[in-house]
Amino acid sequence: MLLHRPLSVLLSVLASLALAGAALAADLTALVGNLTSGGLSEREAAITALAASGEERAAPILEALGAGQLYIRNSDKLAVIGKVDGNKLALTEAVSGKPAGSAVEADLERVRVNNRLRGTIEAAVGSLTLMSPNARTRLSAADALFKRRDATAMAALDQALAAEKDPRIKRAMSEARAAIVLATADSPPAQKLEAIAVVRERGDRDSLGVLKTVAAASTGEVKAAATAGADSIEQALAAWQMAQNVWYGISLGSVLLLAAIGLAITFGTMGVINMAHGEMVMLGAYTTFVVQEVIRTSAPHLFDVSLLIALPLAFVVSGAIGILIERTIIRFLYGRPLDTLLATWGLSLVLQQAVRSIFGSSNREVGAPSWMSGAFQLGQLNITYGRLWIVVFALIVFVSLILVLRKTPLGLYMRAVTQNRPMAAAVGIRTPRVDALTFGLGSGIAGLAGVALSQIDNVSPNLGQGYIIDSFMVVVFGGVGNLFGTLIGALTLGVVNKFLEPYAGAVLGKILVLVFIILFIQRRPRGLFALKGRSVE
Amino acid sequence: MVTRFLWQGMSHTLRLFVLLVLAIGILVPLSNLLLPVDSAFRMPSWAVQLVGKYLCYASLALAVDLVWGYCGILTLGHAAFFALGGYCMGMYLMRQIGTRGVYGNPILPDFMVFLNYKELPWFWHGFDSFWFAAPMIVLVPSVLALALGWFAFRSRVTGVYLSIITQAMTFALLLAFFRNDMGLGGNNGMTDFKDILGYSVQSDTTRAVLCFVSALALAIFLVISAAIVGSRFGKALTAVRDAESRMRFLGYRVERYKLFVFVLSAAMAGIAGALYVPQVGIINPGEFSPGNSIEAVLWVAVGGRGTLIGPVIGAFLVNFGKTWLTGALPEVWLFALGALFIVVTLLLPKGVVGLWNQFMNRSRERRAKAAA
Numbered sequence: 001m002l003l004h005r006p007l008s009v010l011l012s013v014l015a016s017l018a019l020a021g022a023a024l025a026a027d028l029t030a031l032v033g034n035l036t037s038g039g040l041s042e043r044e045a046a047i048t049a050l051a052a053s054g055e056e057r058a059a060p061i062l063e064a065l066g067a068g069q070l071y072i073r074n075s076d077k078l079a080v081i082g083k084v085d086g087n088k089l090a091l092t093e094a095v096s097g098k099p100a101g102s103a104v105e106a107d108l109e110r111v112r113v114n115n116r117l118r119g120t121i122e123a124a125v126g127s128l129t130l131m132s133p134n135a136r137t138r139l140s141a142a143d144a145l146f147k148r149r150d151a152t153a154m155a156a157l158d159q160a161l162a163a164e165k166d167p168r169i170k171r172a173m174s175e176a177r178a179a180i181v182l183a184t185a186d187s188p189p190a191q192k193l194e195a196i197a198v199v200r201e202r203g204d205r206d207s208l209g210v211l212k213t214v215a216a217a218s219t220g221e222v223k224a225a226a227t228a229g230a231d232s233i234e235q236a237l238a239a240w241q242m243a244q245n246v247w248y249g250i251s252l253g254s255v256l257l258l259a260a261i262g263l264a265i266t267f268g269t270m271g272v273i274n275m276a277h278g279e280m281v282m283l284g285a286y287t288t289f290v291v292q293e294v295i296r297t298s299a300p301h302l303f304d305v306s307l308l309i310a311l312p313l314a315f316v317v318s319g320a321i322g323i324l325i326e327r328t329i330i331r332f333l334y335g336r337p338l339d340t341l342l343a344t345w346g347l348s349l350v351l352q353q354a355v356r357s358i359f360g361s362s363n364r365e366v367g368a369p370s371w372m373s374g375a376f377q378l379g380q381l382n383i384t385y386g387r388l389w390i391v392v393f394a395l396i397v398f399v400s401l402i403l404v405l406r407k408t409p410l411g412l413y414m415r416a417v418t419q420n421r422p423m424a425a426a427v428g429i430r431t432p433r434v435d436a437l438t439f440g441l442g443s444g445i446a447g448l449a450g451v452a453l454s455q456i457d458n459v460s461p462n463l464g465q466g467y468i469i470d471s472f473m474v475v476v477f478g479g480v481g482n483l484f485g486t487l488i489g490a491l492t493l494g495v496v497n498k499f500l501e502p503y504a505g506a507v508l509g510k511i512l513v514l515v516f517i518i519l520f521i522q523r524r525p526r527g528l529f530a531l532k533g534r535s536v537e
Numbered sequence: 538m539v540t541r542f543l544w545q546g547m548s549h550t551l552r553l554f555v556l557l558v559l560a561i562g563i564l565v566p567l568s569n570l571l572l573p574v575d576s577a578f579r580m581p582s583w584a585v586q587l588v589g590k591y592l593c594y595a596s597l598a599l600a601v602d603l604v605w606g607y608c609g610i611l612t613l614g615h616a617a618f619f620a621l622g623g624y625c626m627g628m629y630l631m632r633q634i635g636t637r638g639v640y641g642n643p644i645l646p647d648f649m650v651f652l653n654y655k656e657l658p659w660f661w662h663g664f665d666s667f668w669f670a671a672p673m674i675v676l677v678p679s680v681l682a683l684a685l686g687w688f689a690f691r692s693r694v695t696g697v698y699l700s701i702i703t704q705a706m707t708f709a710l711l712l713a714f715f716r717n718d719m720g721l722g723g724n725n726g727m728t729d730f731k732d733i734l735g736y737s738v739q740s741d742t743t744r745a746v747l748c749f750v751s752a753l754a755l756a757i758f759l760v761i762s763a764a765i766v767g768s769r770f771g772k773a774l775t776a777v778r779d780a781e782s783r784m785r786f787l788g789y790r791v792e793r794y795k796l797f798v799f800v801l802s803a804a805m806a807g808i809a810g811a812l813y814v815p816q817v818g819i820i821n822p823g824e825f826s827p828g829n830s831i832e833a834v835l836w837v838a839v840g841g842r843g844t845l846i847g848p849v850i851g852a853f854l855v856n857f858g859k860t861w862l863t864g865a866l867p868e869v870w871l872f873a874l875g876a877l878f879i880v881v882t883l884l885l886p887k888g889v890v891g892l893w894n895q896f897m898n899r900s901r902e903r904r905a906k907a908a909a
C-alpha cells in the first residue's frame with residue numbers, strides 16, 4: 001500500500017497533465033490563429049496573450065514571428081515556420097512543432113510585423129525563455145532582461161524567480177528584477193534602495209549605467225544611494241582595469257622573458273653578443289610550422305599535441321645550430337665583442353635569407369591547439385588561454401633554467417668558466433666544450449621561445465628581428481649575468497609598456513620605454529641588479 | 538695658409554687619394570655633360586647619380602670610421618644621423634614644391650593636406666629658406682649626438698653597451714618617424730621633389746653639380762679627419778681606443794675626447810645624408826632601420842678600420858657589389874652580405890687596406906732581401 005501510493009499519485013498527475021496538454025493545444029491553436037489574423041494592433045494583443053499562456057511552443061513561435069519566419073500556407077491556411085533550406089523553405093507546423101514538408105515562398109504568405117511589434121515580441125520571448133529548461137538560456141534571458149529593463153516582464157520574472165533553483169541564475173534574475181524596479185519610476189523608495197544594493201553588488205559596466213540613470217532621475221535618499229553605488233562601482237572598475245593592464249603587462253613581459261632568457265645565457269654569462277639570437281627564435285617557430293604541417297598531412301588526430309612535439313624538436317634544432325655557430329665562428333672571436341656583434345649580425349642575415357629561400361617570405365600559418373584557444377572570465381578580467389599558457393610556459397622555462405644552472409654538473413661548469421676561465425681550465429674543466437654547450441643551451445631556449453611566439457606572432461623570416469632589440473634591452477636593464485634580473489626586467493618593461501599604451505599609444509609607448517632604458521643605462525650602466533665584482537673592465 | 542698647413546699634414550698616399558676623389562667628382566659629371574651622347578667615355582645620367590650616391594655613403598663610412606676606427610666607439614646608429622640630415626634637406630625640398638604639388642596648397646606639403654593638417658607644424662617654419670635648412674642639417678644630428686654622447690660617455694657606458702644604446706636610439710627614431718602624426722610624412726616619407734636652390738632636381742646639370750659637391754664634401758671630410766687624426770688630439774683619441782682606463786688614470790678627460798669626435802662625426806653623417814636625399818629623390822623612415830647603420834659599419838670593416846682611405850674604398854666596393862647583385866641575383870645578395878660580415882671579421886680584421894699594406898710590406902721585405 002505504501003508502495004502503491006506514490007505510484008497512484010504519479011499516475012493521476014500524468015493523467016491531469018495529459019488532459020491539460022490537450023486543452024492547452026486547443027488554446028494554442030486559437031492563440032496562433034489570433035496571431036495570424038487581424039490587423040497589427042490586434043496582433044500585439046495576441047502576442048501578449050500567447051506569451052502569457054506559458055506554453056512551451058510559444059517561444060519558438062514568437063521567435064519565428066520576430067524573425068519573419070512565420071507563414072500561412074496558402075493551400076490549407078495552416079500556420080507554419082519556414083527555415084531556408086537551399087532554394088526552398090523547410091516547414092514545421094507552428095502549433096505542434098512537427099515537420100510539415102517544404103514549399104517555395106510563393107506558396108506561403110508571411111505574417112507581417114513592424115518594428116513596434118518586434119519590440120513587443122522581443123520582450124515576450126525574453127520573459128518566456130526565463131522558464132526554459134535549459135540553464136544557459138535562462139541565464140542569458142535574465143542578462144538580456146537586465147540590459148532591457150522591460151517592466152512588462154516583471155510578472156514573468158517573479159514567477160521564474162520563484163521557480164529557479166540554480167543560485168547563479170537566481171542572482172542574475174534578481175539583478176534583472178532590481179534593474180526593472182529601478183527603471184520603473186513609481187516603485188516605492190524602499191524597494192528602490194534594496195534594488196540599488198543588488199545592482200551595486202553586480203558591479204559591472206552595465207550596472208554602472210543603471211545606477212547613473214537612477215542617480216540622475218531621482219531625488220533624496222535614492223539619489224544618494226545610487227550615486228554612492230555608482231562611485232563604488234566606478235572605483236571597482238578602475239581597479240579591474242588596472243588588473244587587466246597588469247595582466248596584459250605580465251603577458252607581454254613573459255613574451256619578452258622568453259625571447260630574452262636565452263640571450264641572458266649567451267650574453268649574460270658568456271659575454272657573447274649574439275645578434276642572430278632572434279633568428280634562433282625564428283627557427284624554433286619554423287620548426288613548429290614544419291611539425292604542424294607533417295601532423296596535418298599524416299596524423300591529424302595528433303594536432304592537439306603538436307606544440308608538445310615541437311618543443312623538444314625546436315630545442316634540438318636551434319641548439320644544434322647554436323653549437324655549430326659557436327664552433328665555426330664565435331670561438332675565434334672571444335675577447336673581441338664588437339667583432340662578434342658584426343659576425344653574428346651577418347649570420348642573422350644569412351639565416352633569414354636561407355629561411356626565406358626555403359619557406360618563402362610570406363607569413364606561415366601556425367594553428368593553435370584546442371586547449372590554447374578560447375578565454376575565460378575572472379571577475380571583470382578577460383583572460384585568453386593562449387596568453388595564460390605562454391605566461392606559465394615562460395615561468396616553467398625560467399625555473400628549469402635556474403635548476404639547470406644550480407643543480408646540474410653542466411650548470412656548475414658553466415658558472416665556473418664564467419667566473420674564472422683559466423682557473424676552471426686548470427682544474428680540468430674542458431672550457432671549449434662548456435662554451436659550446438652553453439651557447440647551445442642559450443640557442444635552444446631561444447628555439448623554445450620560438451614555439452611559444454609562433455602562437456602570437458606572424459611566423460615569417462623577420463620574426464626574430466622584432467625581438468632582438470627588446471631582448472637586449474631586457475637583459476641590459478635587468479643586469480647582465482643575472483637571470484633574476486632578466487625576469488624582473490622583462491616583467492617591469494612589459495607592465496610599464498602596457499600602462500603607457502592607453503596614454504601614449506602603442507608606438508609612442510614603446511619609444512618612451514626605449515628612451516627610458518637609454519637614460520636608465522646612463523644611471524646604472526650595469527643594470528638593475530649588477531653583479532658585484534672587482535674587475536675594472 | 539690653413540689649407541697649406543692641412544695639406545702638408547697629410548701623408549703622400551692620402552694626398553693622392555683626395556685628388557682621386559676630386560677627380561672622380563669632376564670627371565664623372567663633366568663626361569656626362571660635355572661628351573656627345575654616343576661617346577664611349579660618356580657616363581650615363583644614372584651612373585652619375587649612382588656615383589653621387591656612393592660618394593655620400595663614403596662620407597657616412599668615413600664618419601663611422603672616425604668614431605669606431607680611431608676612438609673605439611662601435612656606433613650602430615650612425616644611419617640615424619645620416620637620415621636626420623636627410624630629413625632636414627627633405628623638409629627644405631618639400632617647401633620648395635609650393636603650388637606644384639598634387640593638391641596645389643602653397644604652404645602645406647601634399648601629405649599634410651592629405652592628413653587634414655590645418656597649418657604648418659612649428660618645426661617646419663623656416664625650412665622654406667635654404668639658409669635656415671643648411672645649418673639645421675648640421676645642428677640637428679649634432680645636438681642629438683651631443684645629448685646621447687654627453688649622457689653615455691659621462692657615465693662611462695662603453696663597448697657593447699654603447700653599441701646597443703645607439704641601436705636602440707635609431708630603432709626608437711625609426712618607430713617615431715613611422716608615425717603619421719610626427720608631421721614628417723609618416724611611412725611614406727617625403728618625395729616628389731622639384732627644385733633645389735631654384736634648379737630642377739631632375740635635370741642633368743643639377744645632378745652633375747650635386748655629384749661634384751658630394752665629392753667635394755668627402756674630400757673636405759678626408760682633409761679634416763686627417764688633420765684631427767694626425768694631431769696630438771688624434772693621438773690621444775687612439776690611446777683612448779686602446780687603453781681607456783689608462784688614459785683616464787693619466788688625467789685625460791676621456792669623455793670630452795669621445796664627445797668631440799662623436800658630435801663631429803654625427804655632423805659629417807648629417808651633411809652626407811643631406812646631399813644624398815636630392816640625388817635619390819626620396820627620404821623615408823626606412824633610412825633609420827638598424828640594418829642600415831650596421832651596413833655602414835660593414836663598409837668600414839671591409840675597407841679597413843683605423844685608416845682614412847679604407848672606409849671610402851669599402852663603401853664603394855660593398856655598394857657596387859650591392860647594386861650589381863641586387864640587380865643580377867637578388868636572392869643571393871643577403872647571403873653575400875651576411876657572409877661578408879663573417880669573412881671580414883674572421884679573416885680580414887684590417888680590411889682591404891690592411892691586406893694591401895701587408896702585401897706591400899712583404900714585397901718590400903723581399904726586395905730588401907734581394908738587394909742585400
